[in-house]
Amino acid sequence: MRLLFNTGQMDDEQIRAISVSGSPPEYQEIVLVEYDPEWPAWFARAEEQIRGALGDAVLQLDHVGSTSVPGLAAKPLIDINLVVADTTDEVAYVPQLEAVGYSLRVREPEWYEHRLLRGFDPPVTLHVFPRGCEEVEQMLVFRDWLLSNEADRELYARAKRELAQKEWKYVQNYADAKTAVIQEILARARSSR
DSSP: OOOSSOSSOOOHHHHHHHBTTSSOOSSOOOOOBOOOTTHHHHHHHHHHHHHHHHGGGOSEEEEESGGGSTTOOBOSSEEEEEEESOTTOGGGTHHHHHTTTOEEEEEETTTTTEEEEEEETTEEEEEEEETTOHHHHHHHHHHHHHHHOHHHHHHHHHHHHHHHTSOOSSHHHHHHHTHHHHHHHHHHHHHTO
16 A cells, blocks of 8 residues: 555555455545644544554654645545564554554555554554665655645645546555656655755
8 A cells, every 4th residue: 555655556456465355445535625733633642542552662653644744635544654673573563553443454565564554533544664664764755845845735735636536446546646746746855855
């Protein structure tokens, strides 16, 4: 479930292969809402749940994605990056997260051993990455650039709104369609460092 920095389009077979319980729901409408000042509070609640469930197993926990950028329209669903020592050691974190309301949805052994869990109170997409994963740093660079660069924040918002108007078989297809604009913005962010 490569939401930000995927390198290519995932086909239906790939999407089904990474989904823990078979195919994800099809033909979901992409609903974007204006930035909600409650989103940081949602993150704080989710952070408390996750840290409470995992304790010292949490190596890093960051609010990422569009809900972390004031003024940016987003799906009303908080994206959080969680870094653990070893994502393949699911017994070290999945049951504890399930006990506080999360469910494992995606397992991607070929993409940084990424795992994705969904939480519902608050609504969260929890991305789990191993220590030292370059994807975590990329997401933070992208977020921080959007926080400080109004022109690219507006460019990204326009692209998201245009793409949200289309019909997508899977949410992943919408995410894949954002790749070009994300890579363009990320290149500017990297060159300014």
